[in-house]
Amino acid sequence: MYPMKLKPVYDKTIWANDRLTTMRGMEEKGMGTCWEISAHPHAKNVILNGEYAGKTLDELIQADPQSILGEKQLHQMLRLAYLDAREDLSIQVHPYDEYARAHENDEGKTESWYILEADKGATLVAGTTASDAAVIKAAVENDQVEDYVRKVEVEAGDFVCINAGMLHALGKGILALEIGQNSNTTYRFYDYHRKDANGRERELHIDKSFDVADFGLHCNKVATPFTDADTTQEKLLVDRREFSVRLVDVAGSYVLPQDEKRFYCLSNVSADCVLRYQGEELPFAFTENIFVPAGCADIEICGKARVLVSFVR
Structure with missing residues (x-):
C-alpha cells in the first residue's frame, strides 16, 4: 500500500466563495463544498x-x-471537506450516531474545523446563549434565533470541534477544512x-433539530499561531472516540509512524512539501489531502509546512 491522492468532489452551494478554486487555478465558480477524502x-x-488509480476509495475498502x-x-472512516463561505452557512445541527442510524441510515456527525483563511472580524456560530429548549423554541416562533446564537471570532490557524447536537454555522469570509465522521x-x-x-426559502428541519439538539453544548477555539521554529513541533488539537487531529509544524522532516492498526488522513494547510516512502517521493501541495492506508509503510514528510494528521485511535 502507498499514500493516495484522491480526486476532489465539488458541490455548488448558495453561500459559496471562490477562494479554494482560485488557489487551485480552477475557473469553476460557486463551489462551496469540496469533498477531499470520502x-x-x-x-x-x-x-x-499508483496501482489503484481509477478505483474509488470505497471500492478499495470493500x-x-x-x-x-x-x-x-x-x-x-473519516470525511474531510473544504467549506468556502462567501455568505453565512445556515445555522444547523447534526445528529448523534443512534439517531442518524435509526432515522437517516447514516452515521452521526461530530466534526471539527481548521481555519485556513478568514476575513478580519469573521465569526462562526458554536452553540447558543440559552440552554433551555423552551427558550430556543420561543425564539424560533418569534423569529429571534439570531439573538440567541453564540458567536466566536476566528482567524487563520484556529481550530474548533463541533459536537453532534451542537447548533453551529460557519460564517461568511471563512475558508475551513472540515474533519469529521463519515456522514x-x-x-x-x-x-x-x-x-x-x-x-424559495430553503427547507428547514425544525422537528428533527429539536430531537437531537443539546442547547447546553458550546465550544471554544484552539489558537495555533504560526511560528518559525527550527525544529518540528506537534500539538494534539482534539482526541475523541470519533477522531483525533494532530497538528504538525514540520521543520525539515517528520516521520508518520505506522503499526497497521489505523489509517491516516494528511492535510497540507500551509506550503508545498514532499512525502517520502519506500524509496519514492510524492509532491504534497498546499490544500492537498492524502489518504494513508493502514498497510502503508512509514512515511516521512519533508520540507517546511503545517500538516494536520487525522486518525481514529
Whole structure:
C-alpha cells in the first residue's frame, strides 16, 4: 500500500466563495463544498495515483478492508471537506450516531474545523446563549434565533470541534477544512430567510433539530499561531472516540509512524512539501489531502509546512 491522492468532489452551494478554486487555478465558480477524502455514498473519491488509480476509495475498502482501515471499521472512516463561505452557512445541527442510524441510515456527525483563511472580524456560530429548549423554541416562533446564537471570532490557524447536537454555522469570509465522521446528515435550523435561485426559502428541519439538539453544548477555539521554529513541533488539537487531529509544524522532516492498526488522513494547510516512502517521493501541495492506508509503510514528510494528521485511535 502507498499514500493516495484522491480526486476532489465539488458541490455548488448558495453561500459559496471562490477562494479554494482560485488557489487551485480552477475557473469553476460557486463551489462551496469540496469533498477531499470520502467513502460516503454522496461522494466517493477516485484514487489518482499508483496501482489503484481509477478505483474509488470505497471500492478499495470493500475489497481489502484490513489493508485500508486496519483494525477500524467502515463506520469509523473519516470525511474531510473544504467549506468556502462567501455568505453565512445556515445555522444547523447534526445528529448523534443512534439517531442518524435509526432515522437517516447514516452515521452521526461530530466534526471539527481548521481555519485556513478568514476575513478580519469573521465569526462562526458554536452553540447558543440559552440552554433551555423552551427558550430556543420561543425564539424560533418569534423569529429571534439570531439573538440567541453564540458567536466566536476566528482567524487563520484556529481550530474548533463541533459536537453532534451542537447548533453551529460557519460564517461568511471563512475558508475551513472540515474533519469529521463519515456522514452527510444535516438538519437546517435557521437560514436567514434567504431565497434560492427559484425565489424559495430553503427547507428547514425544525422537528428533527429539536430531537437531537443539546442547547447546553458550546465550544471554544484552539489558537495555533504560526511560528518559525527550527525544529518540528506537534500539538494534539482534539482526541475523541470519533477522531483525533494532530497538528504538525514540520521543520525539515517528520516521520508518520505506522503499526497497521489505523489509517491516516494528511492535510497540507500551509506550503508545498514532499512525502517520502519506500524509496519514492510524492509532491504534497498546499490544500492537498492524502489518504494513508493502514498497510502503508512509514512515511516521512519533508520540507517546511503545517500538516494536520487525522486518525481514529
